[in-house]
Amino acid sequence: MTRPTRIKLCGLRRSEHIRLAAELGADAAGLVFWPHSSRAVSIDQAAELAAAAPPFLSLTGLFVDPTVQAVEAVLDRVALDCLQFHGNESNEFCRQFGRPWIKGVRMHPEAEVEQVLTEWPDARGLLLDAWHPEQPGGTGLTFDWQRIPAGWRERIVLAGGLTPDNVGAAIRAIRPWGVDVSGGIEYAGQKGEKDSALMAAFVAAVREEDEKHD
Numbered sequence: 001m002t003r004p005t006r007i008k009l010c011g012l013r014r015s016e017h018i019r020l021a022a023e024l025g026a027d028a029a030g031l032v033f034w035p036h037s038s039r040a041v042s043i044d045q046a047a048e049l050a051a052a053a054p055p056f057l058s059l060t061g062l063f064v065d066p067t068v069q070a071v072e073a074v075l076d077r078v079a080l081d082c083l084q085f086h087g088n089e090s091n092e093f094c095r096q097f098g099r100p101w102i103k104g105v106r107m108h109p110e111a112e113v114e115q116v117l118t119e120w121p122d123a124r125g126l127l128l129d130a131w132h133p134e135q136p137g138g139t140g141l142t143f144d145w146q147r148i149p150a151g152w153r154e155r156i157v158l159a160g161g162l163t164p165d166n167v168g169a170a171i172r173a174i175r176p177w178g179v180d181v182s183g184g185i186e187y188a189g190q191k192g193e194k195d196s197a198l199m200a201a202f203v204a205a206v207r208e209e210d211e212k213h214d
C-alpha cells in the first residue's frame with residue numbers, strides 16, 4: 001500500500017468545520033492569524049476552535065511576518081500543534097518557538113527553486129504556494145507544479161488554487177507528501193466562508209487518487 005496524501009484544510013473559522021475536518025479524515029486544520037485576511041480569527045475565537053478539535057487533528061496556526069510577542073500571545077492561549085510561517089521569516093525566527101513548524105514558500109516565477117528550498121532546514125515541511133505581487137497567500141492561484149524538484153517532493157505540501165476538480169491531477173503529477181486548500185473549499189465569491197460539501201468533495205478526491213496508487 002502506498003502512503004496516503006496528507007490533507008490540510010486551511011482558514012477554518014467555525015467549530016463545526018473543525019469537527020467536520022476530523023470526521024472527513026483530514027490531517028490538519030489551519031487557523032489564520034494574519035489580521036489582514038478575511039479568514040483571520042482572533043485569539044478568543046481560536047481558543048474556541050481548539051476546544052472543538054478532537055484528538056489527532058493537527059491544529060496549525062498561520063502567521064505572516066509576526067512579531068515574537070504575537071506568536072507567543074497565541075501560544076499562551078491556543079493549543080496549536082504546528083506553526084506555519086507564510087512571510088519572509090528566516091529559519092532562525094521560525095525555530096525559536098520550540099514547536100513543529102512548516103514554511104510557506106511562494107513560488108516566484110524567477111526563483112531558483114532548488115536553492116530556495118534549502119533555506120529552512122529545520123522546517124518539518126515546505127508548503128509551496130503560488131506567488132502574487134500583493135498577496136502573501138490564499139490567492140486561489142495555481143503555479144507550475146513541474147517546477148518542484150523531484151528530490152524534494154516527499155517534503156512538500158502542495159498548495160495554491162487546489163480544488164476538488166484539480167487535486168487528483170496535482171497528486172498524480174508530483175506525489176507530494178500533502179496538499180493544502182483554502183479557497184477551493186469555499187462558496188464561490190465568499191472568501192472565508194467554508195462549504196461543507198466542498199470540504200467533503202476535496203477529501204474524497206484526494207482519497208480517490210490515492211487509491212489509484214495502491
Ligand SMILES: O=C(O)c1ccccc1NCC(=O)[C@H](O)[C@H](O)COP(=O)(O)O
Nearest residue numbers: 010037136137138140160161181182183
Ligand atoms: O488564506 C489566507 O488568507 C492567507 C493569507 C496570507 C498568507 C497565507 C494565507 N493562506 C495560506 C494557506 O495555507 C492557504 O491554504 C494557501 O495559500 C492556499 O490557498 P488557496 O489558493 O486559496 O487554496
